Amino acid sequence: MDTKQVQLQYSFCLKDYVGDSAGLTSPEILGLSDRLKAALRSLDARRKQGHLGFADLPNAEGDVKDIQKLAARMKGKIDDLVIIGIGGSALGNIAVQMALNPLYWNQMSAKERKGWPRLYVMDNVDPEPLSALMKVINPKKTFVNMISKSGTTTECWANWSILRTFLEKKLPKGKLNQHLAITTDPLKGPMREWATREKITSFVVPENVGGRFTVLSSVGLLSAACTGVDVQQLLQGASDMSQRCWNAEIMDNPAAVFTAIHYLAYQRGRKIHVFLPYAQSLYGVADWFRQLWAESLGKKLDRAGRTVEVGPTPVKALGATDQHSQIQLYLEGPQDKLVTFMFLQNEKTVLKIPKDAPAPLGGHTLGNVLKAEGLATRAALTEYGRPNLSFWFPEVSAYTLGQIFFLLEMSTALMGELFDINAFDQPAVELGKKLTKSLLSGQPADQRLFKDNPSHYV
Amino acid sequence: MDTKQVQLQYSFCLKDYVGDSAGLTSPEILGLSDRLKAALRSLDARRKQGHLGFADLPNAEGDVKDIQKLAARMKGKIDDLVIIGIGGSALGNIAVQMALNPLYWNQMSAKERKGWPRLYVMDNVDPEPLSALMKVINPKKTFVNMISKSGTTTECWANWSILRTFLEKKLPKGKLNQHLAITTDPLKGPMREWATREKITSFVVPENVGGRFTVLSSVGLLSAACTGVDVQQLLQGASDMSQRCWNAEIMDNPAAVFTAIHYLAYQRGRKIHVFLPYAQSLYGVADWFRQLWAESLGKKLDRAGRTVEVGPTPVKALGATDQHSQIQLYLEGPQDKLVTFMFLQNEKTVLKIPKDAPAPLGGHTLGNVLKAEGLATRAALTEYGRPNLSFWFPEVSAYTLGQIFFLLEMSTALMGELFDINAFDQPAVELGKKLTKSLLSGQPADQRLFKDNPSHYV
Numbered sequence: 001m002d003t004k005q006v007q008l009q010y011s012f013c014l015k016d017y018v019g020d021s022a023g024l025t026s027p028e029i030l031g032l033s034d035r036l037k038a039a040l041r042s043l044d045a046r047r048k049q050g051h052l053g054f055a056d057l058p059n060a061e062g063d064v065k066d067i068q069k070l071a072a073r074m075k076g077k078i079d080d081l082v083i084i085g086i087g088g089s090a091l092g093n094i095a096v097q098m099a100l101n102p103l104y105w106n107q108m109s110a111k112e113r114k115g116w117p118r119l120y121v122m123d124n125v126d127p128e129p130l131s132a133l134m135k136v137i138n139p140k141k142t143f144v145n146m147i148s149k150s151g152t153t154t155e156c157w158a159n160w161s162i163l164r165t166f167l168e169k170k171l172p173k174g175k176l177n178q179h180l181a182i183t184t185d186p187l188k189g190p191m192r193e194w195a196t197r198e199k200i201t202s203f204v205v206p207e208n209v210g211g212r213f214t215v216l217s218s219v220g221l222l223s224a225a226c227t228g229v230d231v232q233q234l235l236q237g238a239s240d241m242s243q244r245c246w247n248a249e250i251m252d253n254p255a256a257v258f259t260a261i262h263y264l265a266y267q268r269g270r271k272i273h274v275f276l277p278y279a280q281s282l283y284g285v286a287d288w289f290r291q292l293w294a295e296s297l298g299k300k301l302d303r304a305g306r307t308v309e310v311g312p313t314p315v316k317a318l319g320a321t322d323q324h325s326q327i328q329l330y331l332e333g334p335q336d337k338l339v340t341f342m343f344l345q346n347e348k349t350v351l352k353i354p355k356d357a358p359a360p361l362g363g364h365t366l367g368n369v370l371k372a373e374g375l376a377t378r379a380a381l382t383e384y385g386r387p388n389l390s391f392w393f394p395e396v397s398a399y400t401l402g403q404i405f406f407l408l409e410m411s412t413a414l415m416g417e418l419f420d421i422n423a424f425d426q427p428a429v430e431l432g433k434k435l436t437k438s439l440l441s442g443q444p445a446d447q448r449l450f451k452d453n454p455s456h457y458v
Numbered sequence: 459m460d461t462k463q464v465q466l467q468y469s470f471c472l473k474d475y476v477g478d479s480a481g482l483t484s485p486e487i488l489g490l491s492d493r494l495k496a497a498l499r500s501l502d503a504r505r506k507q508g509h510l511g512f513a514d515l516p517n518a519e520g521d522v523k524d525i526q527k528l529a530a531r532m533k534g535k536i537d538d539l540v541i542i543g544i545g546g547s548a549l550g551n552i553a554v555q556m557a558l559n560p561l562y563w564n565q566m567s568a569k570e571r572k573g574w575p576r577l578y579v580m581d582n583v584d585p586e587p588l589s590a591l592m593k594v595i596n597p598k599k600t601f602v603n604m605i606s607k608s609g610t611t612t613e614c615w616a617n618w619s620i621l622r623t624f625l626e627k628k629l630p631k632g633k634l635n636q637h638l639a640i641t642t643d644p645l646k647g648p649m650r651e652w653a654t655r656e657k658i659t660s661f662v663v664p665e666n667v668g669g670r671f672t673v674l675s676s677v678g679l680l681s682a683a684c685t686g687v688d689v690q691q692l693l694q695g696a697s698d699m700s701q702r703c704w705n706a707e708i709m710d711n712p713a714a715v716f717t718a719i720h721y722l723a724y725q726r727g728r729k730i731h732v733f734l735p736y737a738q739s740l741y742g743v744a745d746w747f748r749q750l751w752a753e754s755l756g757k758k759l760d761r762a763g764r765t766v767e768v769g770p771t772p773v774k775a776l777g778a779t780d781q782h783s784q785i786q787l788y789l790e791g792p793q794d795k796l797v798t799f800m801f802l803q804n805e806k807t808v809l810k811i812p813k814d815a816p817a818p819l820g821g822h823t824l825g826n827v828l829k830a831e832g833l834a835t836r837a838a839l840t841e842y843g844r845p846n847l848s849f850w851f852p853e854v855s856a857y858t859l860g861q862i863f864f865l866l867e868m869s870t871a872l873m874g875e876l877f878d879i880n881a882f883d884q885p886a887v888e889l890g891k892k893l894t895k896s897l898l899s900g901q902p903a904d905q906r907l908f909k910d911n912p913s914h915y916v
Contacts, residue, residue, distance in 0.1 A: 003599035007915045007916060008915070008916045009912035009914055009915050010914050010916070011911050011914040017910075021900050024837055026894070028795070057495035057579035078828075086778075086779060086782045087779075087781075087782025087783055088782070090779075091783070093617070096666060102584060102586070102589070102590040102593065103587045103590035104564075104590045104593065105590075105592075106562075106565060107564060107565060107594045108593060108594065112593065113560050123779050124738055124776070124777075124778055125778050125810040125824055125826050125827045125828045125831065126737065126739075126778075126824070126825075127807040127808065127823070127824040127825045127828075128560070128737070128738055128806065128807055129561045129738050130560060130824060131560070131807045132560040132561035132562045133561075133562065134764050135560065135562065135566060135570065136565045136566065137490050137563045138794075153766075154827070154831075155574075155778060155782075155789040155831075155861075157815060157816050157822060157893050158811055158815070158819050158827050159817060159824075161811045161812050161814075161816075161819065161820075162809050162811060162812070162824060164812075165812055190816070193574075203773075209621070211782075214758030214781045218763045225630060240775075246857050250526075252915065252916060253916065254913060254916040255787065257916045259840070271731065271794065272771055279584065279586070279663065280582055280583075280586055280587050281586050289828065290784070291782070291783035291784070292783050294783060294786065294787040294791075295782075295783060295784070295786045295787065296789035297785050297787070297788075297791075298787025298788070298789075298790055299790050299791070300790035300791075309790065309791060309793065310792070311787045311792060312790065312794070313730055313771075313773065313787065313792075313794070315771065315773060315789070318545075318582070318585075319544075319817060320582055320583050320613060321581050321582045323542060324544045324545025324546070324613075324669075324749070324753075324886065324887075325545055325549070325748060325749035325752060325753060325888070326748070326749070326753070327757070327887055327890060328753045328755065328756050328757075328773065328884040328885075328886050328887050329752040329756025329769045330756070331758075331887075331889075332756055332767065332769070332885075332886045333752075333755075333756035333757070333758075333767060333768065333769030333771070334729060334767050334768065334769060334771075335767065335817045336729065336771070337771070344595050347585050348585070348586065349585040349586055349589045350585065351585040351588060351589060351620050352620075353616055353619045353620060354619050354620070354622075354623055356619075357615060357616070357619035358608065358610075358615050358619075358648070359899070360613065360895055360898040360899035361615060361616050361619060361898065362619075364898060365585070366583055366584070366585040366588060366616060366617075366620060367584075367852045368898075369583045369612070369894075369898065370583045370584050370585075372851075372894050372897040373583065373612075373613075373890070373894050374896050375892075375893075375897060375908060376890045376892075376893035376896075377890045379723045379890075379893050379907035379908055380886070380889040380893060380907075381892040381906055383889060383904075383907055384655070384886065384889075391802060393916075394802045406608075419779060426786040427786075427790075428785070428786050428789035428790045428842065429781065429782075429785055429789075430833070430836075430839040431782060431789075431841060431842075432785060432834045432838040434834075435833075435834035435837050435838060436827075436830050436831050436834040437818055439830040439833060439834055440818040440819065440822060440827065440830050441817070441818035446837070447839075449837035449840055449841055450468065450833065450837055452469035452470065452475075453469050455695075456467055456468050456469040456472070457465045457466070457467050458465060458466045458468070458709065458710060458711065458712040458715045
């Protein structure tokens, strides 16, 4: 076995461990084999037709070399890298940064950052974070990466319009475009036209990869490369995991086992799927997964057009912090959750607790205490009859991060097959976009939806 | 009406707006009047007996003056304030800081911070954040506030033991205690003994206030005062809201209406309670509420000892960001959610979008766009038959923050009464603590709970 493999451990969701009423059995998981094999075949057929772009990203040439060249040019010259993107054009970037660079990266000196820039992700349309950003960046040493697959994302344009004005005032005339890279559709949309017209550095979001599956495309790789992350190792991890996730031997396929267990749990009323990393560095992965799982699987209609209103609610939590916030509920509340831990086999940074600390802490490392709290919390969940899974990371590295990204993307695709829904669209979000445009242009599409009763205020 | 009042708007959870199957009616809400009045009487009786300490905090003298004196001494002299606390001894501190100071506060110059220190909250036992902290703080200008009501919190001692060693190496001999304040029980526990023995500056967590209800005690007020927050206004807001929340006219009592609607929704299968601020500055309030709601209400037994396994699952989300992550699920997924928006009536920072921005953005402020997106999302939820509530903030200030803290604490207490459970304990978390100690001292309490099957790894 490759000792750098991320592994899924599933003992503690079984009847033998959590009891008959909450637990599953291995035969039940195996019982989904035929459906999962069919799902794999169906996905592979679509992949071959070019409709499953995310699955090819780990081995795609893509823009990797150009991104690495840009990163090399940025090193030592750019202090502040600003990503303007939202949803799938931000969550992966944040997850990579949180996992692989120190928590207070932006406060470290350029030397400590080895010349790589600070990183800011503007993933909202809120004046507070944007004005805070403009207080701390140095325009002359700022580089902006605008990311929008369609090229039309309102939030990106709103942020850019303001930031552009701020930068233009401080930069020599005509230099703005040298501080900008655009990541968008290869052929169409207003950002592609703009990049072509003004010869702005640009990268491609492949047409057949949906926003929430783009972390391993230029979308996620640019900010990763520019903050010193080994993007080849990210892709290698994903590529190696991809081998495991196409395995038709279901019990050897971690995506298939993860999916089968979540599907069975869902069918039995466990519709809340908690991701609980015992590593602050992996909290961003939980947030990234939250979009993937919710937006892909939350659907009104199945593929035959029947109303199903299906979809698990993903919840991000953090060990050990949330032991003092959520664990009481997870232990004693309704039996409506499946908890997935993420554990590190070995800590990255070794901090020794002095021997004179209160027992039993003295002599342990801090990572050891964190792991003990995680294992104890898992044991408590098990004792309370609450099924749970564990991912084990041999380390937090670009290589293991690439693995977990691919594993969870593939699980999402498989879960869509079991639910018999389209996991790759998001039909409902259009209404909100339409209504926003109506409001801003002064013509509410449907006054009725905005009218309330003034007596309903307390 | 006081125009600085936070208000709850509930039109969009009613049948007239979201339809018959999902909506409530005003008579249904009113139908809970008698139970809510009884709950208020019961809580007030306990308050008079000294068992409901949180309700008295807004008007308690407490340590406020001493805290303000400490803050004044710190100003201009201390660069880095480190809070060591977890759960209720961290979430309120973070919520106040996020709400009232700029997002990149720690990167701003001392002058921009008006001499107030940077703020770090160490609320985990993870070597990564702690080692990152030690890379960026200046020991000679660092001040630590250790917070633990019991004085025994493992996570606090683990962090302190390491940080103490780090600081001692850089500080003149014997000076460490001048860089420390301890916030703990007034009389008992190892931290109180330590503070008394070594004459360390100390503050009080009132004995009758549970950890998750302490934001308006010394726990939350010290870091607030030391980062320039007007703590008197925080308390004034809470005090003014407290008047409204003891009102026996249920429909004029925002805590009672909030509770009634959440209770009715829960009984009808809406067990996921989403907090969705359209203001990044209020995201910390959503996270603070998450502990309050989950740990208070997630209970196995009711007060008669019957097994009920009750408890809503609170979810924090952020507008507009999560429109690109969670809204598809909220619109089309299972009818298992009640969404509570938090809106600002007026933006704090005005950022104008230039006129030449793509239509319909040009000429609007960024805060305007954010609000339009929020109202559009709310309209979309309403159109999809998804009940929702809105809190309206006239502004984000210490005064409104104090209001929302008290309103939600009171709602939690009332919800505990309707569920007929003890909202003030957390019996299940003891097992995890016990198992952690066993693991760290090398004597697992119950080997069975830690033993898995080696073949259950994929």
